[in-house]
Amino acid sequence: MEEIIRVNNLSFGYPDGQPALSGVSLVINRGETVALIGPNGAGKSTLLLHFNGILHNDGMVRVFGEPVNDKNLRWVRRQVGLVFQNPDDQLFSPTVFEDVAFGPINLGYTEAEVRGVVTNALAAVGMSGYEKRSPHHLSLGEKKRVAMATVLAMNPQVLVIDEPTSNLDPAGKWSLIELLKGLEVTKVVASHDLELVQALCPRSVIIDRGVVVADGATSEILADKRLLAAHGLAQAPNS
């Protein structure tokens, strides 16, 4: 299997002194769909920000074997597409088209290429025909889909998604899960929505307090009620 992301003993602390990650090691291979699960504040989002170099600690994260550093950030961000949790942060342009086109334009595509990838990306998330709409006037489910398209338009080798189903109603959530299933790209999904994890990801990694505490088949991890309860992912047994 081809290795896409390798995280090697990564530690990170925020400026206020709070340690967010302490010694995380993880490998993501091509074609996998991996769930990163863990309670609130476990360090999931911080880890995701390291995957494409928004936060970086020289040499601790490798993408296709290349250590992420200041010099190859543009290349890294082309390989690893990051979808943020809140689509109101991800979608910042006056129209849907401009937002989806933002990445490809930055990559230096020609106008015809940009129009092509935008059309394809919107079609891939079922949002064709929304090009001229303002992101503010979309529903949350629609915003999440467009946010996904903004990253797909850059044709990344791996799609990293932070909490794709948060705040969605059940119907919206399941249609999003179906959409994600249909996307043939390596995926890393951070979530504590175990239904999503079960339906989408064959492999799961549990992170708690900045440490990887479990890494294995989703079926086994979700069956281990004691493990889940110990890391805030199920009701505590004695309460």
Added chain:
Amino acid sequence: MRHSFLDQYSDRDSLIHRLDPRTKLLTTLLFILAVVLTPPGRWPVFALYFILVAALLVLSRVPRLYVLKRSLVIMPFVVLIAVFIPFFKEGEVAGSYNIWLWQLSVTYNGLEVFWNILAKAWLSILSLILLTSTTRFSQLLKGMEKLRLPGVMAMILSFMYRYIFVLVDEVMRMKQARDSRNFGGRRLWQLRTVGNMIGTLFIRSYERGERVYAAMVARGFDGQARTLENLNFRLSDVLFGLSLGFIIVSVMVLNLLYL
């Protein structure tokens, strides 16, 4: 929450909607300049300008009632600024009032200036409503950029358009949370709460700014704003720009002769 569009009706179709945003921006500026430079008391000239902007509004097929309502929303601010002028302008006294120790007198001269300001403001506002309700905001921004507005300014305006209602929603939620906990009590306490809310809003906006920036960087942003170039002057732009420019300039000349 649902909010009205800042550029409502701009997605419709008409002769005016189809024009290049640059044509509309420049003619609007010319129109406002002409209105503002008209000397006081030239009512026939103002009437001509009104007929011009009204004709364009009819052509644009934007609902008349909407235009009227929208223009009246802004007038109170103009009145507030202009209302003192009649009292301070020297000239023939139209009426004078004694209020406690002060004697206030209104002059004819001052009144004329007052009416002038109202008329000029209203005409300018009408032309701006015509501009914003026939041009999408994104197109307007593109037009401004093409007219050499610095990229940073265009970006600030674009973020404003995108986030203004996100912030309004945030304030609304904060107010609801406050009121549901029985907000009341002494004046000073209320002020303090409002102060805290403003501070919270500032911090939240600041943090949102950082997240938005991270999202931009994640998609290859390097400080350089890039857009697709898809504005084209057409024959209709040339015709419209020239004819409107001709009308406005000839009214200005007429104005000079009349003097």
